Amino acid sequence: xxxxxxxxxxxxxxxxxxxxxxxxxxxxxxxxxxxxxxxxxxxxxxxxxxxxxxxxxxxxxxxxxxxxxxxxxxxxxxxxxxxxxxxxxxxxxxxxxxxxxxxxxxxxxxxxxxxxxxxxxxxxxxxxxxxxxxxxxxxxxxxxxxxxxxxxxxxxxxxx
Amino acid sequence: xxxxxxxxxxxxxxxxxxxxxxxxxxxxxxxxxxxxxxxxxxxxxxxxxxxxxxxxxxxxxxxxxxxxxxxxxxxxxxxxxxxxxxxxxxxxxxxxxxxxxxxxxxxxxxxxxxxxxxxxxxxxxxxxxxxxxxxxxxxxxxxxxxxxxxxxxxxxxxxxxxxxxxxxxxxxxxxxxxxxxxxxxxxxxxxxxxxxxxxxxxxxxxxxxxxxxxxxxxxxxxxxxxxxxxxxxxxxxxxxxxxxxxxxxxxxxxxxxxxxxxxxxxxxxxxxxxxxxxxxxxxxxxxxxxxxxxxxxxxxxxxxxxxxxxxxxxxxxxxxxxxxxxxxxxxxxxxxxxxxxxxxxxxxxxxxxxxxxxxxxxxxxxxxxxxxxxxxxxxxxxxxxxxxxxxxxxxxxxxxxxxxxxxxxxxxxxxxxxxxxxxxxxxxxxxxxxxxxxxxxxxxxxxxxxxxxxxxxxxxxxxxxxxxxxxxxxxxxxxxxxxxxxxxxxxxxxxxxxxxxxxxxxxxxxxxxxxxxxxxxxxxxxxxxxxxxxxxxxxxxxxxxxxxxxxxxxxxxxxxxxxxxxxxxxxxxxxxxxxxxxxxxxxxxxxxxxxxxxxxxxxxxxxxxxxxxxxxxxxxxxxxxxxxxxxxxxxxxxxxxxxxxxxxxxxxxxxxxxxxxxxxxxxxxxxxxxxxxxxxxxxxxxxxxxxxxxxxxxxxxxxxxxxxxxxxxxxxxxxxxxxxxxxxxxxxxxxxxxxxxxxxxxx
Ligand code: FES
Ligand code: FES
Numbered sequence: 001x002x003x004x005x006x007x008x009x010x011x012x013x014x015x016x017x018x019x020x021x022x023x024x025x026x027x028x029x030x031x032x033x034x035x036x037x038x039x040x041x042x043x044x045x046x047x048x049x050x051x052x053x054x055x056x057x058x059x060x061x062x063x064x065x066x067x068x069x070x071x072x073x074x075x076x077x078x079x080x081x082x083x084x085x086x087x088x089x090x091x092x093x094x095x096x097x098x099x100x101x102x103x104x105x106x107x108x109x110x111x112x113x114x115x116x117x118x119x120x121x122x123x124x125x126x127x128x129x130x131x132x133x134x135x136x137x138x139x140x141x142x143x144x145x146x147x148x149x150x151x152x153x154x155x156x157x158x159x160x
Numbered sequence: 161x162x163x164x165x166x167x168x169x170x171x172x173x174x175x176x177x178x179x180x181x182x183x184x185x186x187x188x189x190x191x192x193x194x195x196x197x198x199x200x201x202x203x204x205x206x207x208x209x210x211x212x213x214x215x216x217x218x219x220x221x222x223x224x225x226x227x228x229x230x231x232x233x234x235x236x237x238x239x240x241x242x243x244x245x246x247x248x249x250x251x252x253x254x255x256x257x258x259x260x261x262x263x264x265x266x267x268x269x270x271x272x273x274x275x276x277x278x279x280x281x282x283x284x285x286x287x288x289x290x291x292x293x294x295x296x297x298x299x300x301x302x303x304x305x306x307x308x309x310x311x312x313x314x315x316x317x318x319x320x321x322x323x324x325x326x327x328x329x330x331x332x333x334x335x336x337x338x339x340x341x342x343x344x345x346x347x348x349x350x351x352x353x354x355x356x357x358x359x360x361x362x363x364x365x366x367x368x369x370x371x372x373x374x375x376x377x378x379x380x381x382x383x384x385x386x387x388x389x390x391x392x393x394x395x396x397x398x399x400x401x402x403x404x405x406x407x408x409x410x411x412x413x414x415x416x417x418x419x420x421x422x423x424x425x426x427x428x429x430x431x432x433x434x435x436x437x438x439x440x441x442x443x444x445x446x447x448x449x450x451x452x453x454x455x456x457x458x459x460x461x462x463x464x465x466x467x468x469x470x471x472x473x474x475x476x477x478x479x480x481x482x483x484x485x486x487x488x489x490x491x492x493x494x495x496x497x498x499x500x501x502x503x504x505x506x507x508x509x510x511x512x513x514x515x516x517x518x519x520x521x522x523x524x525x526x527x528x529x530x531x532x533x534x535x536x537x538x539x540x541x542x543x544x545x546x547x548x549x550x551x552x553x554x555x556x557x558x559x560x561x562x563x564x565x566x567x568x569x570x571x572x573x574x575x576x577x578x579x580x581x582x583x584x585x586x587x588x589x590x591x592x593x594x595x596x597x598x599x600x601x602x603x604x605x606x607x608x609x610x611x612x613x614x615x616x617x618x619x620x621x622x623x624x625x626x627x628x629x630x631x632x633x634x635x636x637x638x639x640x641x642x643x644x645x646x647x648x649x650x651x652x653x654x655x656x657x658x659x660x661x662x663x664x665x666x667x668x669x670x671x672x673x674x675x676x677x678x679x680x681x682x683x684x685x686x687x688x689x690x691x692x693x694x695x696x697x698x699x700x701x702x703x704x705x706x707x708x709x710x711x712x713x714x715x716x717x718x719x720x721x722x723x724x725x726x727x728x729x730x731x732x733x734x735x736x737x738x739x740x741x742x743x744x745x746x747x748x749x750x751x752x753x754x755x756x757x758x759x760x761x762x763x764x765x766x767x768x769x770x771x772x773x774x775x776x777x778x779x780x781x782x783x784x785x786x787x788x789x790x791x792x793x794x795x796x797x798x799x800x801x802x803x804x805x806x807x808x809x810x811x812x813x814x815x816x817x818x819x820x821x822x823x824x825x826x827x828x829x830x831x832x833x834x835x836x837x838x839x840x841x842x843x844x845x846x847x848x849x850x851x852x853x854x855x856x857x858x859x860x861x862x863x864x865x866x867x868x869x870x871x872x873x874x875x876x877x878x879x880x881x882x883x884x885x886x887x888x889x890x891x892x893x894x895x896x897x898x899x900x901x902x903x904x905x906x907x
Contacts, residue, residue, distance in 0.1 A: 005218075026277070035275075040186035041179020043402075045353045046435040050833035053353060081179030093177040097169060100803050104642030105176030106183065106353040106402030136840045139833070141353045141403050142642050144806030145844035 010074040014039065015083025023070045029063075030054045032070035033080060041081035041109045045139070052138030055110035055117075056080045062117035064137070081109035084116065091158040092116055092151070101151035103142035111138050115152050126156045163651035163661055167799030171647045171661070181400045184357035184372040184432060191359055191428035192221055194418055195279035196437070197269035197286045199261030202510040202827025203295035203307065206259050206288060209269055213285040219278035222425060223286060225269045226257040229420040233386045237411040237478055240378070242618065242678075244481035248321060250313045251476035256417035261290070262309055262474035263512050264827045265440040270417045272429060295510040297827045299448075299471050302509045309474055309508035318472050319481070319506035323488035325563030326499035331463030335454035339539050341464075343531040344893035345445035345524055345876075347471070347821040348814075350517040351838050354402020355438035358415050359430040360422035367394045369419065372401050374409045374639050375679035378478075380671045382411055383419060398669030401641035405811070406516040407442040408641075409681050410478050414441070436831035443821050443829070444517030446471040447483065449528045451502075453535075459542050459550045463499035464491065464532065470506040473513035480506075480514045483521045486613075489564040490525035494573045494611040494766060495533075495551040498563045510827050518811060519869040520682070522612045523876065530608040530877035531892060534884070544881070545586065548609055549577060566613065568764045570856040571791060577609070580768040580789040583850050589772065593885065602775035602905075604886025607768055608877035614683035614866035615763040615858065621677045622692025623755035624653065624700045630741035632657065634666040635755075637677020638689030643868055644800040645685040651796055652690045652862055656697035658723050659737060675755060683765070683866030686796055691861040692758035699754035704737075707744045707752075711735050763858035765792045765865035769809070769874045771845075773882040779902025781883055783813045783845040790870055791852045794863035798851065804867045805849040812875020814839045815894050816883075 002008055007022040014037060023032055033039045033056070044066055045053035054066040057079040084090045092115050095101070102108045118134035119126065126134075131152045140148065175181050197209075211223035236253035239246050258266050269286055273279040294307035302309065302316040309316055332338060359370040367389055373379050376396040384391035401408065414431055422429040433441060451466015470484045488502035519526075537547040553560045555572035562568065581587065589605050596603040621637030634653050640646045646666040654661040668674060680689075701721060708726035709716040712733050720727045724737035735743075744752045767790030775781050786809045795801050818837040822830045830836055857863030876894045883896050889904040 024277070031276075034186075038188065039179070040182070040188075043183070043354070044185070045355070045402075046833050048435070048832045048834050051353065051435075084178075089174075089177070096177050097173040100167075100170065100644075100799050102170075102173065102176055103644065103803060103807060104353065104401065104403040105173075105181050108176050108181075109179050112177065132841045132844075136842045139353065139838055139840055141351055141405075141811075141838060142807045143803065144808075144810035144847060145841040146806050146847050147803060148841070149844075 008071050010071055012073050013077045015080060025069065025071055027070045028066055029068040029070045029073050030065040033065060039080050039082050043106055043109060045106065050139065052114060053107055053110040055113040055138065057113060057117060062114050081113060084112065092155040095151040095155035095158070099147045099151040099154060101143060101147040107138060107140040111135065111140065111148060114138050115155065119156055124156045163654045164796050166797065168647060168651055168661065168797055170644050171650055183354050183400045183402050184359065184370060187359060187370055187399060189359055189428060191430040192272050192274060193276045193279050194421065194429050194431040195271050195283045196267040196414060197271065197283050197288060199264060199266045199268055201261055201290055201292050202264050202297055203293040204261045204290040205293060206261065206268055207291050208289045210287040211269065213287070214271060214282040217278055217282040217285060219274040220271065220282045222272045222421070223269055224421055224424070226255065226259045228424070229256040229417055232420045232423065233416060234388055235386050236416065237382055239476055239481040240478045244485065248319060249476060249481060250315065250318050252310050252312060254413050254475050256413055256420045263510050264829065265512060266474065267413050267417060270421055272421055272425065295827060297510055297823060297825065299469060299507055299509055302507045309510055316508045317505060318476055318508055319484050321504050323502040323504060323564060328463050328465050328499045328501040331499035332454040335462055336457040337455050337539065338452050339455060339536055340452050341532050341535050342450050342892040343528040344448040345527060346894060347446035348444045348517060348819050349439050349821045349836055350405040350407035350442055350444055352403030352405055352407060355433040355435055356408060356441060357432035358418050359428065360419045361428040362423045362426055365393060367419070368397065369394070370397045370399055372408055373398055374401070374404045374641060374681055376639065376669055376671050377677045378679065386416060387419065387423065395672045398639055404641050405518040406479065406520055406681055407444070409679065410442055410515040412441050435833065439831045439836060440512045440829055442515040443473060443512045444515055445524065446514055447524055453532050455536055455540065457540065459540055459547045461495060461497050461536065461551050464497060465501040468502050468504045471514060472506050472508050473511045474508060475513045477513045477515045479516035479520065482516055483524065486521035487524045489566055490522055490613060491529050492562050493526065493529040494553055494609060495529065496553050497551065500563055511823050512829055518808065519873040522869065523873045526610045526873050527877050534881050544607060545577060545581065549574060568611065569858060571764065571766055572856065573766060576791055576852060577768060579852060583789045584768065584770045584787045589770070602886045604773045604882040604884065605770065606878045606881025606885055607770045608874050608881055609766070609768050610870065610874035611764055611766040612870060612873050613762050613764055614869065615687045615760060615860065616682040616684045617688065617760040617762070619678065619757050619759045620688040620692045621675060621755065621757050622689060622696045623675065623753065624693065624696040626700055626704070626741050626752035628742055628745040630738040632659065632664045634664060634693050635674050636666060636668045636689045636693055637674055638685040639669050639680040640685060641680065643680065643685065643804065645680065648686045648796045648800055649690050649693050652694050653697050656694050657701060676757065683868035687763060687858060687860040687862055687864045687866050688758060688760040690796070690864065691760065692756050694861045695758060696754045696756040699756065700752055703752055703754065704740050704744065708735050708740045710747070711740065711743055760860060763793070763860065763865045765790065765867065765870060767791060767870060767874065769871065769878045771878040771882040773879065773886055775886050775901060779898040779905060781817055781896065781901055783879055786845040786847045788849045788871060789852065790867065791855050792867040792870070793855050793857045793865035795851045795855070796862065796864060801851060801867045802849040805871045806847045808869060808871030809847055809875050810839055810844055811872045812879060813843060813845065815872070816876040816879035817895050818843065820895050
C-alpha cells in the first residue's frame with residue numbers, strides 16, 4: 001500500500017535505456033516521459049484519451065500514455081518517437097515526410113508510433129480500410145488524413 | 161534551378177518526424193506552473209475569494225485574484241485595430257482576472273505552484289463566494305436586453321450597422337418572385353491539436369514571453385500597451401505552433417494573468433491549457449442570416465435584403481470584430497448583385513468569447529450567398545451552375561468593384577466554371593448520382609462556388625541575409641505554423657537568387673530577430689511575406705553584382721548573373737557566388753543584407769468545390785468524395801497547396817456534419833472531445849484537388865492569391881447542397897445533424 005504523499009519506485013526501459021525513479025502514484029506515464037525523462041517528443045493533446053498525440057509502444061503494444069499511470073509501466077519496456085529508427089530515419093518517418101503527411105506536426109509523433117504498431121501487426125498487405133481502422137484513435141486537425149494514408153501505404157511497402 | 165511550381169519537400173520536417181519539435185509545453189525552461197479557478201456560473205459577482213487552504217497545499221507559491229493583478233494593467237485587449245474600426249464598437253477591454261464572471265469558465269483566480277499536479281489540487285481548495293446574476297445565454301434572450309452581460313455598456317448590442325448599396329426597394333418592386341432565405345452557422349471550436357500556452361519570464365525590466373501564437377509582434381505591442389513596458393524591452397518568441405486556424409491570433413485573459421504573475425513574482429510562469437481550457441478559450445462562427453432575395457423568372461438576382469446576427473460571447477476578442485463587418489461586404493460574392501441591404505448586429509451573451517476561425521467571415525458570407533443561389537435554383541427549377549453563370553461578373557468587367565466597394569482584382573469566373581465542370585465531371589456525376597438513387601442508394605452531389613478575399617495587407621516584412629559563406633537566411637514577418645509556407649518562401653528566394661534551396665534557412669517568430677511583422681493568417685503568407693522576401697532578394701543580388709563588378713573590374717551594368725556566377729562577358733571573366741559573398745565581407749562597404757517592408761492589398765482567389773455524400777438508413781451522412789478546382793493565382797508548391805485543400809475540406813466536413821459547440825441552459829459548454837466531435841480518419845473523404853492551368857495572378861510579385869482557407873470557406877456549402885441533392889429536402893444551417901437528416905428521410 002502506498003500512503004498519500006508517498007512515492008513509488010519504478011524501473012522502466014525507455015528507448016533501450018534503463019531508468020529508475022520515484023514517482024507519485026498518480027503521475028501519468030506521459031508526464032513521466034516528458035517531465036522526468038525530458039522526452040518531449042510524445043505530446044499531450046487532450047484530457048479524455050481521444051486524440052492519440054501521446055501514443056507510445058509499451059511492451060510491444062501501442063498505448064495512450066496519458067491514460068496510464070507511470071507505475072503501471074513498472075518493469076516494462078517503452079518505445080517513444082525519439083527511439084524509433086536507431087538514430088536513422090525509420091521508413092515510416094521518411095514516408096510521412098515524402099507524402100506531406102504532416103503540417104503543424106503536433107499529431108505526428110503519435111501518428112507515427114501508432115503506424116509503427118499497426119504495420120508490425122498487419123505487415124505489408126495492409127488495406128486502406130485497415131489503415132483507417134488502425135488510426136482512428138489519432139486525431140489530426142491539419143492534414144485531412146489522405147496524405148497520412150498514403151504515407152502509411154508507402155511505409156508498408158518499404159522493407160525495413 | 162527552378163523551384164517555383166514544383167512539389168518541393170518541406171524543408172523543416174525532420175524535427176517534427178523525429179520528436180524534436182518544440183511546442184510551448186516542450187520548452188525546457190525552469191518555471192512555475194499556473195492553473196485557474198474558473199467561474200461555474202454564466203454570470204456572477206465574485207463576493208470573496210478565500211485562498212487560505214489552497215496556499216497550504218504543498219508546492220503552492222501564490223494565489224492571485226483580480227484585486228492583485230488587474231491594477232497592474234492600464235488597458236486590456238480590445239479589437240484588432242489594424243483591421244477593425246474600434247469606434248464602431250461598444251466593448252470593455254479584457255482584464256487578467258475577473259470580479260464579475262461573464263461565462264462559465266471565466267478565470268477568477270490564478271494559482272501558481274511548482275508543478276501541474278499541485279496547482280490542480282490547490283485550485284480545488286480555493287473557496288469563491290459568488291452572487292449569481294441574471295444571465296443571457298441564448299442570443300434571442302440577449303437581444304431582449306433584460307440581463308446585461310456588461311452592465312456598463314447599457315446594452316448587449318456591441319455593434320450595429322446597416323450595409324446598404326443600390327436601391328433595394330425598387331429591386332424588390334420589380335421582382336417576379338421574392339424568395340425567403342436563411343443560413344446559420346452553429347458555434348464551432350477551431351481546436352488546433354496543440355492547446356494554447358504561454359511562458360513568461362520577467363528579468364527586472366525585461367519581459368520574455370514564449371507564446372503559442374500566430375502574431376508575435378502584435379503580442380509584443382499588446383503586452384507593452386497593457387503593462388506599460390517599452391516594447392523594446394519585450395521579446396515575444398513563437399516556438400513551434402501546433403496549429404492555430406485563426407484561434408491563436410487571440411489574447412485570452414489567462415495570458416495576461418500569467419504575464420502579470422511573472423512580473424509580480426519575478427519568476428518564470430508557465431501555463432499550458434488543458435484541452436477543456438482550450439475548448440473554452442476560443443469558440444467561432446455562431447451567426448444567423450435571415451432574409452429574402454428578389455429574382456426575375458429567368459434567374460437574374462435583383463436584390464438581397466436581410467438581417468445578420470452575430471453572437472460575440474461574453475467579451476469582444478481581438479478578432480471577432482471582423483465577422484459582423486466583413487460578412488456583409490462579401491455576401492455579393494462573384495455575382496453581379498448591386499442592390500443589397502444587410503443589417504448587421506453583434507450581440508454579447510454569457511457564453512465563451514468568439515474568435516476567428518479559418519476563413520473568418522468569408523465562410524459565413526459564402527455559406528449565405530451559396531445558400532441563396534441554391535435555394536433560388538430550386539425555386540426556379542434551374543440547374544445550380546446555370547443560375548450562377550447567369551449572375552456572375554464577366555471577365556471584361558474586371559477589375560470589378562462590388563456594391564460595397566471591394567475591388568476584385570482579376571479572374572474569369574465564367575470560363576473557369578466551364579473548365580471546372582469538366583475537371584470535376586459535374587454533369588456525369590449528377591447523372592450517376594441520380595442513377596444510384598433510382599437503385600435505392602441515398603447519394604447526393606453538391607457544388608458551391610466561392611470568391612474569397614485574402615492577402616490582407618497592410619504590409620509585411622522580408623529580409624535576406626547572405627553570410628560570408630554565401631549561405632542565405634530569410635527573415636520573414638510571416639509566421640508559418642504548419643502550412644509549409646517556410647518552404648514555399650524558400651522556393652521563391654532560391655529561384656530569385658538562383659541558388660540551391662538547401663543553402664536557405666527561413667526564420668520567423670521572434671520579435672528580437674524579426675524587425676517587424678504581421679504574421680500568418682488570412683491566406684496571406686506566400687503572397688505578401690513571399691513577395692517581401694522576393695523583393696529583398698533582388699536588392700541583395702544588386703549589392704552582390706556591385707561587389708562582383710569591383711572584383712571583375714567591370715561596371716555594374718556589365719555584370720550578368722545566372723546560376724551562382726557573376727559574368728563579365730566582354731572580358732570572358734567571372735566570379736562565383738561564394739567568392740562574391742566572401743568578398744562582400746572584406747572590402748569597403750561590407751555586409752550583404754536587405755530588408756523590405758512591403759505594402760500589400762487584398763486579392764481574390766476563387767473556385768468550385770464538389771462533395772459527394774452517401775446517407776444511410778439512420779440519417780448518418782458520409783462525405784465519400786471531395787473534389788476541388790481552384791484559381792489561386794500562381795501555385796508555388798502544388799503539394800503544399802493541395803494539402804491546404806485537404807485540411808480545409810476536412811474541417812468543412814466537420815462544420816457541415818459533426819462539429820457543434822453545445823452550451824446548455826446554464827451556459828455550460830461541452831468541454832471535451834467526447835462531446836465536440838473533431839473528424840477522425842474514419843470521416844475523411846477522398847480528395848481530388850486541381851489548380852487551373854491558366855491562373856489569374858495577383859498583383860503580388862509572387863503572383864499568388866492564397867489557398868489556406870479556401871476549402872473551409874466553400875466546403876460546408878457544397879456538402880449541405882449534396883445532402884439536399886440526396887434527400888430532396890432543404891437544410892439551412894451547419895451542422896446538418898443525423899437527427900435532422902433522419903427526419904427528412906421518414907417524412
Ligand atoms: S493526450 Fe493522450 S489521447 Fe489525447
Ligand atoms: S499535422 Fe497538425 S494535427 Fe496533424
